[in-house]
Amino acid sequence: MSLLNKNKIVKSTILLSAFYFFSCNSGSKLPTITPDIITEKTLNDTDDPAIWVNPKDASKSIVFGTDKKTNGAIYAFNLDGKIIENKTIRNIKRPNNVDLEYGFKINDSTATDILVFTEREKQQIRIFSVPDMQPLDNGGFPVFVDEKNAELKLPMGVAFYKSKLDDSFYTIVGRKSGPKEGYLYQYKLTAANNLIQANLVRKFGKFSGKKEIEAIAVDSEMGFVYYSDEGACIRKYYAEPTKGNEEIACFGGEYFLEDIEGIAIAKLEDKKGYIIISDQQKGQFNLFDRTTNNFVKAINLSTLETDGCDVVTVPLNNTFKSGLFVAMNDEKNFYFYDFNRLIK
Template sequence: MRKLKINIVFGITVLLLGCMAKLPEIVATIVTEQTPHDTDDPAIWINPKDASKSIVFGTDKDTDGGIYAFDLKGKIIKNKSITNVKRPNNIDLEYGFKLNDSTKVDVIAFTERERHQIRLFSVPEMNPLDHGGFKVFTDVTEPEFNLPMGIALYKSSKTERLYAIVGRKAGPMEGYLYQYEIVSDSLGVHANFVRSFGAFSGKKEIEAIAVDNETGIVYYSDEKHCIRKYYAEPSMGDKEIYCFGGEYFKQDIEGIAIAKYEDKGFLIVSNQQSNTFNIFDLKTNVFIKEINLGTTETDGCDVTTESLGSAFPNGLFVSMNNDRNFYFHDLATLKLIE
């Protein structure tokens, strides 16, 4: 009996130590310069003329906030950065937005929480395309229901239409996300409301949103509940496809990045309070592994599998760190493909 008790105690001790063991850190290739206030979410723009001159944009979340542009050495590019932004939260990027019959531009879109709007700028010119901002959630009256946080751009492979899918600080149990079509006409660029969709557990908030343009699927973090999966294409309806992965997170489910190869895809999601990332199979939603990239309390992240020259020949993973900066990892170090 005494031997049995000793074995049980030993087994519990080993289990607890195993749970407490820290994963080995995958050291960042580059750590960026610091922003003035509070980093939150990045977006990677790939320069079509020279990938080694690509830019990483990152939000600096404050009343006196901004969008900071970084080169691949992690240095701030002042003339590509945007300041005097009232609490920018999340950012996303899309290529080839049609301004008119002959002009296409790459664009970044980001939320400006304290002005209750989203912003749209051309890249790399950094010209505003939004007449000062597009107001969102204009039909709500509840406190915090009109404070935009998360944003993802979706370019339909069926219609070439560009959409912004926007989350907020708080919202209803159904219809938490609003989707807007970004259109251009003789009077300029506009954001037209298309639909509200998306369930919410009510446990915390919905911020991180990412879209797979190829399949037309949107993923978002219901922070203390699960990763939710819907159709981004409005014509496919508002029914939830899956709610998965919540059991693999300590508390908050945060930033989402989609890494796609020719025959395989991955969902990389911040496990915020564990200071790690969980990786799932994009097609099956199956959990693959957890990794430690050295960041603390990560909110947003972004990824590209394309080579960015000699600095990041295997692609780039960017993640927010709680020390007012971003970490750049050569994508091969995450060992998605082994």
């Protein structure tokens, strides 16, 4: 073979490789899935959603979403994307992430669903009842109180864990910046005088030091907590404190362009399902198998710079017949999708 032909082959190979890399990393080959509903806009900067399924009438379920500024709020939206003003919590000092859990026993005879969110500028978490939206925390629980460096006391990510061992409730909290070991704090929630108390039970979780940790999601059924070490991987630990602090896995980093962001656990029958994670700068979402954590596929939901996301896999109404996936969009709103449109 002549040198000229060899050079042509080398150049062609380089061009094909470059085209393949660009195509894979631009998302240009993925078909666009447009939202079924786009919510009304918030005042400032949306970040993270949590879905409450109304047990009496699923069509009246609520999507809560944070609006992340000093004059922030936890917005409540109906399934048409309209703001429910009397369920919205305003005047929150930079709320960041939010989560929801069902059936907390506030006393011997009463259980309530509860909402938790971080209030970064006050260095605390807040807990409210759902759907009546009453505070249950006596004004908030300070977090990372033993941390001497003020820059390492600013909470961001938060998630509930409901133990299958004894129905105990926990909240796991991350922060804007932190050490390379013990980045997350886990608090056990208990009831006293119709209020909730939070007590620190462990510190755990590695951090690469590359960017930050924000998104946290717990699979209570499987007993795992996942969080996004944004510049490295998705980290996986046991959610049950008695099972220790050893890292189970650090996976998926090679599938993301830059920041690994919001995490949603899609639970299907027989412990099947997906871990859905925002590939923020790529404008896509990566789906991983819930059981094996193997990569399944990437999808383009047409969102911009998605931070948080959430999902439920039960029918809600005629629009969301298979469940609801909610993604933050960088235009002060959230996008709603029927769940099956993500996986079919």
